[in-house]
Amino acid sequence: MNIWLDERIRLINSSELLPTYNIGKIFKIDSGHLSINQCLRALNCIVDKHWIFRTRLKFDVKCGILYQSIDQTIHYPVRVSTIKNDEQQKILLDKEMWTPFDTEHNGVFRCHFIRYDHGDNKDDLSIGDLLVFYFHHGSFDGRAIDIFLDEFKLAYKGVELQSPCLQYIDYSVHERKLAMTEARTYWHDLLQDYDWDRQLDLGQTKKQISACRSGRGELLRFSIPSSIAHSMIYYINQFNVTLFQLGLTCYYIFLNQLSYHNRDVCIGLIHLNRYRPEIVSMIGMFANILPCRIVNIDLDKLSFIELLYKVQKSFLQNIQHTYLPYEELINLHRKPSSYLQFPYLQTLFSVDTTIIDYTNMDNIMVTDTCSLSTYKRKEKDISIGYKFDLDFSFAYDKHAGSIDCVWAYMSDVFQLETIEQHANRFNQLLTQLFGSNHIEQLQIPLNEIIILDKNQTNNDNHVDKKHI
Incomplete structure (x- = not known):
């Protein structure tokens, strides 16, 4: 709906x-x-x-x-x-x-x-x-x-x-009968003091006067330097966290440094939501969007590791209540005036591993003699399908140990130059956090290691762009 x-x-x-x-x-x-x-x-x-x-x-x-x-x-x-x-x-x-x-x-x-x-x-x-x-x-x-x-x-x-024993419509009917009191209470309490019309400062370069969007956008992709990527992989194993949780923490720091207004932020997350064996192999729409709220973190006092565990705790609490549909979750919070409001979630974070998933593999054998591969269109030819003002993701190739940052942005809201600046600043942030390869670096207050000047371009840390 x-x-x-x-x-x-x-x-x-x-x-x-x-x-x-x-x-x-x-x-x-x-x-x-x-x-x-x-x-x-x-x-x-x-x-x-x-x-x-x-x-x-x-x-x-x-x-x-x-x-x-x-x-x-x-x-x-x-x-x-x-x-x-x-x-x-x-x-x-x-x-x-x-x-x-x-x-x-x-x-x-x-x-x-x-x-x-x-x-x-x-x-x-x-x-x-x-x-x-x-x-x-x-x-x-x-x-x-x-x-x-x-x-x-x-x-x-x-x-x-x-x-199949069950069809997707059976799941839909079952979902409506689930006892969701606990989930409703959780999301209501989490979001009750988050203003329904709150707009993040994402460095927008085009003023928005309504909630309407064209769905048009572009992608900017850059590779994280291999030494930084290897450090990130090392730390997720060292701290017993996931790349998603590490990336979400870094993205929150970036938004916080972009504007003080973003100290209280809801970042959209996508959860597969296939939580029962009966629906793992069912064809349908199960994925759910969750608002992960990170609020009033004092970067002057917290270390990166402390912030990482706070973000992890918030995320793990969220996924215990993923079964409440996003539509109902938002209706708990949205003022009953008009659907034509600014989108509740303006930005999304995800980790994409489809580069090694089934549908992106080459040599897909249909018969003994016929093989298919995924046909990938040039990114410049794909200008529709953008649902969020700013959709930021890590594209992780486990085999190569490489991580790309992908900035997908609405053309209604941003100009390319702004996103290029964001990409450079985020690359600089990763270098400040993980460039020294010393764990002690992540145990001191963040304000002692992070320098992010909005008006500064660091040529030494300029991103390796793949804007096509």
């Missing part, structure tokens, strides 16, 4: 829907070939098995209620396009990216086969051809798409898919 409203009220352009909640997964054939008809039979098996693929959402204007129904027939949009060159391919991919879902009539899933002209065989997908799948994020999370690909491989080989 919250995503459906967000899509139609906050993330909108001239009364037209934007494809902000589209999730695209594109696969390229690296070897062998696939049959389009056999692909469709495999997809039909998956759509028949999982009702969520046949979900329709309709809003009753008179009653003010959003209804969810399940179409009994196997129906989803399918396109097959034959192209002659890469430019035609790019045009088709852009069109797919910019086409929002009509969740009332066409559901929450669609596919598109983009093939080069192979002569008379119109059923053949060969090397260089693409399988394009799009999902609506209101019904699918990242884990669900991994499960989808697993089942597609099995169904293509003719393996009969086992009927």
Whole structure:
């Protein structure tokens, strides 16, 4: 419900829907070939098995209620396009990216086969051809798409898919019946004195007079120097914390130093929320957004280690109450005036390990002779799908031991130059914290080791940018 409203009220352009909640997964054939008809039979098996693929959402204007129904027939949009060159391919991919879902009539899933002209065989997908799948994020999370690909491989080989004991709609009904008094009390107490219209100082360069956003944005990526990254990995093992908790602590320090106003801050976190064995392999939308509140930390007195454990404690308390849906969590706190308010969460932090996850691997074997790889579009070609003013993440490759910082920002709010300055300052902060490689450095008050001048650019610590 919250995503459906967000899509139609906050993330909108001239009364037209934007494809902000589209999730695209594109696969390229690296070897062998696939049959389009056999692909469709495999997809039909998956759509028949999982009702969520046949979900329709309709809003009753008179009653003010959003209804969810399940179409009994196997129906989803399918396109097959034959192209002659890469430019035609790019045009088709852009069109797919910019086409929002009509969740009332066409559901929450669609596919598109983009093939080069192979002569008379119109059923053949060969090397260089693409399988394009799009999902609506209101019904699918990242884990669900991994499960989808697993089942597609099995169904293509003719393996009969086992009927599930539970469907996602069963979970939704169960969720509404859960005893959530404890969770409601926790979130109410945590957020009750956090102003509902509080706006963080993120160094915005474009003044915002409303909550509406276009969903357009850009990415700036830079690599953390290997010596700093190795120190960070060493310390998370030394302190028995996670990279997420360490990164969240560093991000809070950065926001605090950016503005004194940010001493009391809610940072958005994403939790997978698959907390029971029955739903681990279920296709649906389980991920939940949580506001992690870090309040009035005195950096003049605390050491980094002390702050790290405070942040860890706050995070661990949060995840004990993740089952309360974000929509209800916010409704405990939001003033009952209008949905058109500034977004409660302006910034998000996450650690992304998808670089080594299943759907980002090369050499995905569909048959003994056909392999796929994830087709990665250039970041400059992806300008839609931004949901937060500032989305900051670590991209962690465990095998290489490398960490990239990714700044995803709304073009409505920031200019590139501002984000470049943020990236430089954050890189400087990491160098001040972890550059000496001495644990004693992290045991003294933070104000003795952190120097972050908003007007200063440190050329020696300039980031290694990958802005494409």
